[in-house]
Amino acid sequence: MNAAEGTNYYFRKAARIMDVGERIETLLATPLREVKVQVSIELDSGEIRTFLGFRIQHDNSRGPMKGGLRFHPSLDQDEAVALASLMTWKTAVVNLPFGGAKGGITCDPSTMSLREIERLTRKFVDQIQDVIGPTRDIPAPDVNTNPQVMAWIMDQYSKYHGHSPAVVTGKPLDLYGSKGREAATGRGILYTCREILRDVGIPVKGTRFAVQGFGNVGSHSARLVHEDGGRLVAVSDVHGGVRNASGLDVAGLFEHVKRSGTVKGFGGGTPCTNEEVLCADCEVLIPAAMGNVLTKHVAPEVRARIIVEGANGPTDPEADEILEKRGVLVVPDILANAGGVTVSYFEWVQNMQHLTWDEERVNAELERTMKEAYERIATVSRTRKIPLRTAAFIVAIGRVGKATVLRGI
Numbered sequence: 001m002n003a004a005e006g007t008n009y010y011f012r013k014a015a016r017i018m019d020v021g022e023r024i025e026t027l028l029a030t031p032l033r034e035v036k037v038q039v040s041i042e043l044d045s046g047e048i049r050t051f052l053g054f055r056i057q058h059d060n061s062r063g064p065m066k067g068g069l070r071f072h073p074s075l076d077q078d079e080a081v082a083l084a085s086l087m088t089w090k091t092a093v094v095n096l097p098f099g100g101a102k103g104g105i106t107c108d109p110s111t112m113s114l115r116e117i118e119r120l121t122r123k124f125v126d127q128i129q130d131v132i133g134p135t136r137d138i139p140a141p142d143v144n145t146n147p148q149v150m151a152w153i154m155d156q157y158s159k160y161h162g163h164s165p166a167v168v169t170g171k172p173l174d175l176y177g178s179k180g181r182e183a184a185t186g187r188g189i190l191y192t193c194r195e196i197l198r199d200v201g202i203p204v205k206g207t208r209f210a211v212q213g214f215g216n217v218g219s220h221s222a223r224l225v226h227e228d229g230g231r232l233v234a235v236s237d238v239h240g241g242v243r244n245a246s247g248l249d250v251a252g253l254f255e256h257v258k259r260s261g262t263v264k265g266f267g268g269g270t271p272c273t274n275e276e277v278l279c280a281d282c283e284v285l286i287p288a289a290m291g292n293v294l295t296k297h298v299a300p301e302v303r304a305r306i307i308v309e310g311a312n313g314p315t316d317p318e319a320d321e322i323l324e325k326r327g328v329l330v331v332p333d334i335l336a337n338a339g340g341v342t343v344s345y346f347e348w349v350q351n352m353q354h355l356t357w358d359e360e361r362v363n364a365e366l367e368r369t370m371k372e373a374y375e376r377i378a379t380v381s382r383t384r385k386i387p388l389r390t391a392a393f394i395v396a397i398g399r400v401g402k403a404t405v406l407r408g409i
């Protein structure tokens with residue numbers, strides 16, 4: 001089952017428990033609008049190349065739609081639809097006044113020059129500028145897009161509509177970006193870990209963590225749980241991993257990654273595989289790399305008591321059931337990694353009000369948002385005796401469904 005089918009499965013499971021009925025279920029599952037555009041540019045060689053771009057707008061009942069743009073060879077319309085719906089549920093879980101969207105261009109930016117990527121981005125904006133906007137749909141970075149790409153989007157959109165910093169988030173700090181955005185997803189994971197550990201009665205201090213993935217989400221999560229007193233016992237990235245049951249020297253690990261670009265080969269522990277990280281002897285596992293890494297083959301071997309999903313869709317439904325039966329608590333992606341979109345919302349708020357917040361305020365508001373979201377979902381999970389994931393979907397579907405009905409269908 002791919003990530004798209006996984007999202008659909010979890011949505012339908014919760015919708016059926018809620019007994020929303022087939023018609024409302026279909027209404028909520030169907031995207032509001034699917035835009036597919038031709039993006040043709042001249043390459044540096046003078047050759048003309050045509051790419052396909054997508055923007056899927058899933059739901060706007062709670063506010064302007066929000067979601068990333070990814071530049072990747074495997075991106076297609078079906079994947080974008082699933083990711084757009086995931087954004088609708090994620091923004092609703094943390095109660096942001098946004099809906100969900102996703103999109104991007106089917107391309108391989110690793111084979112393109114910076115100027116070609118700029119031309120591609122600007123041409124894409126030409127094609128979708130009439131359906132996005134600060135009060136309609138606000139893109140953000142995703143796989144292979146970054147603050148520079150967001151700056152080009154803002155610039156190109158502003159040529160049509162006047163100065164519009166609030167049309168995208170994840171912009172550079174020197175161009176209306178928000179302080180605290182870079183570490184926001186990892187910080188949200190830290191706040192989530194604190195909440196669930198408090199619920200099960202274990203202090204963060206001394207708790208053993210394993211982290212798969214050492215990019216934006218994984219590295220900030222690892223650093224922040226370590227700063228909170230947690231013991232990092234295993235980490236990995238695409239090249240390999242390293243473990244140390246007494247705790248890795250995190251400062252040394254960061255130095256090693258800075259020098260070599262990977263956690264592999266770090267001298268402060270023994271080498272290990274990615275699967276060994278997923279099955280490490282620890283209290284908390286944070287999968288923060290790819291989708292579908294926890295499958296029915298890996299789930300029986302997981303030794304963590306708690307899984308906090310940093311990546312989108314790391315656990316497939318079969319694994320989810322095995323983990324539930326084994327009593328492993330799973331904090332779902334739509335809650336655990338919502339720190340990024342939450343600080344994107346703060347960036348949009350600052351842009352709309354033409355002011356800037358300091359980092360302390362960003363982090364304090366993020367902490368409040370994550371705590372409230374966790375508390376609401378944990379309460380539904382406790383009272384209905386259902387897993388946190390199903391509770392999160394129930395809360396999200398309830399909020400989106402109510403807004404849809406109140407606005408009038």
Ligand code: NAD
Nearest residue numbers: 185213214215216217218237238288289310311312337340
């Ligand atoms: P990134 O590109 O910065 O880092 C990805 C990390 O995963 C890298 O360390 C890479 O080496 C590792 N990796 C890749 N393939 C791997 C493999 N096969 N096995 C083990 N490790 C592998 O990406 P990111 O921004 O940190 O995103 C990671 C995940 O978190 C993705 O699923 C993303 O959708 C999700 N996410 C990111 C954010 C955000 O704000 N960046 C927000 C929400 C969700």
